[in-house]
Amino acid sequence: MGFDRERYDRIKAAFALDDEALRKIADDFRADMRAGLAGEDGATLRMLRSYAGLPSSRENGSFLALDFGGTNVRALRILLKGNGDYEVLSKVAKPLTLPGVYDYVSADATAEEMFDFLAEIIDEAIEGNRMTKYLLGHTFSFPSQQTDLYNASLIVWTKEFATKGVEGKIVNDLLKDALARRGMTNVTPVAVINDTVAVLLAAAYRQEHTYIGSIYATGQNTCYYEEFADGSETATVINMESGGFGHLPFSVYDDIIDASSEQPGAQRLEKMTSGRYLGTLFGTALADLLEQDGAYPFTSIELSEIVADAYLDRHVAGALLEAKTGMTFNAAERTLLQELAAAVIIRSARIVAATYAGIIRHRSGENPLENQYIALDGSVYEKMPLVAHHLRAALDTLLENDAVNVQIILENAGSALGAALAAAMTEAK
Ligand code: BGC
Numbered sequence: 175m176g177f178d179r180e181r182y183d184r185i186k187a188a189f190a191l192d193d194e195a196l197r198k199i200a201d202d203f204r205a206d207m208r209a210g211l212a213g214e215d216g217a218t219l220r221m222l223r224s225y226a227g228l229p230s231s232r233e234n235g236s237f238l239a240l241d242f243g244g245t246n247v248r249a250l251r252i253l254l255k256g257n258g259d260y261e262v263l264s265k266v267a268k269p270l271t272l273p274g275v276y277d278y279v280s281a282d283a284t285a286e287e288m289f290d291f292l293a294e295i296i297d298e299a300i301e302g303n304r305m306t307k308y309l310l311g312h313t314f315s316f317p318s319q320q321t322d323l324y325n326a327s328l329i330v331w332t333k334e335f336a337t338k339g340v341e342g343k344i345v346n347d348l349l350k351d352a353l354a355r356r357g358m359t360n361v362t363p364v365a366v367i368n369d370t371v372a373v374l375l376a377a378a379y380r381q382e383h384t385y386i387g388s389i390y391a392t393g394q395n396t397c398y399y400e401e402f403a404d405g406s407e408t409a410t411v412i413n414m415e416s417g418g419f420g421h422l423p424f425s426v427y428d429d430i431i432d433a434s435s436e437q438p439g440a441q442r443l444e445k446m447t448s449g450r451y452l453g454t455l456f457g458t459a460l461a462d463l464l465e466q467d468g469a470y471p472f473t474s475i476e477l478s479e480i481v482a483d484a485y486l487d488r489h490v491a492g493a494l495l496e497a498k499t500g501m502t503f504n505a506a507e508r509t510l511l512q513e514l515a516a517a518v519i520i521r522s523a524r525i526v527a528a529t530y531a532g533i534i535r536h537r538s539g540e541n542p543l544e545n546q547y548i549a550l551d552g553s554v555y556e557k558m559p560l561v562a563h564h565l566r567a568a569l570d571t572l573l574e575n576d577a578v579n580v581q582i583i584l585e586n587a588g589s590a591l592g593a594a595l596a597a598a599m600t601e602a603k
Pocket of ligand 1: 243314315316317332333368369370389392393394395396415417444
């Protein structure tokens with residue numbers, strides 16, 4: 175054996191989350207929602223008001239959508255046709271980092287450089303047109319404090335973004351200035367929404383009874399439609415910033431990842447669940463198993479490849495593991511390491527399911543659960559093996575007999591379509 179079996183069992187057990195622990199997470203999450211809504215000290219959920227309602231489904235016209243939030247930025251021209259119908263008229267996508275060429279997300283980049291790059295992409299999407307007037311909806315996938323649909327200031331970067339001069343600023347003002355620098359005064363940013371809100375709007379445009387929108391990708395976060403049963407506020411979509419939920423059973427590996435991240439103490443749920451961190455979590459546990467310091471740098475795509483390997487000798491997983499660690503493992507060891515990778519992924523899916531159960535119970539209160547949809551987007555949900563299955567299974571466990579009333583729909587046009595809808599919804603007023 176290249177590693178100690180008892181040590182392995184102990185490390186793998188650090189990622190186990192039984193049904194009782196799961197129920198506790200769902201209950202604590204629901205309690206934190208209430209505390210966050212009331213602005214109580216000690217709440218870890220930000221519960222940010224989006225100032226967006228749900229679409230009427232009658233929205234129509236041509237709008238620009240800027241989707242800015244993960245590793246790629248996209249600008250699109252979208253024609254809304256009403257009744258859930260739409261057409262993408264043009265689309266430009268670029269990464270925010272091109273190794274050796276540019277990097278707009280590191281601490282060396284400035285807000286100006288970043289937003290000039292965004293303006294350039296939008297310019298490509300409208301093919302340099304300076305005549306036609308466009309309203310632009312902006313999906314900005316970071317925690318923002320809003321006072322209305324336009325004014326959103328970045329509270330703090332997440333997902334290890336570190337660009338200087340954006341935190342605390344009204345992001346649409348930064349964009350407006352950048353557009354002006356290029357002479358693009360025909361483009362008017364009118365709305366900023368979180369990507370979870372975009373997913374919800376896009377799904378609700380097409381499917382009634384959709385009240386929850388969620389992203390399970392590089393980052394992890396969920397929003398929902400809050401109707402304020404006590405009448406204290408106008409109904410609105412709330413961006414929970416659920417990746418910030420902090421009442422969780424942390425393992426020693428979660429603490430290591432947190433301590434070495436850009437923002438220690440923040441985004442604790444996200445650091446246990448999202449694509450940005452899953453590979454590193456596995457790499458940290460593996461380093462401990464092999465009695466090495468630090469973490470082996472696995473990406474979440476490599477983690478997927480490890481668990482997807484169905485060959486008897488697990489040679490695909492083996493090649494990846496050996497390349498990173500410089501050690502060789504026999505087939506039995508590779509299988510065990512594959513199970514460790516699976517444990518990291520399954521825990522992630524179960525935690526995310528517990529947050530959904532908390533939201534569903536919060537929304538229904540004492541009333542019977544109506545038939546409803548959760549709209550979900552993101553590469554982890556869509557592509558990572560084991561995730562969709564364990565998410566659904568955990569939701570079934572938590573919702574018991576009511577589980578049949580809740581369906582999960584994949585909404586992968588969300589970020590852009592939602593931005594166009596948000597722009598259209600400002601016109602309707
Ligand atoms: C951000 C959220 C976003 C999520 C998914 C998180 O890191 O804080 O605002 O919705 O990532 O992109």
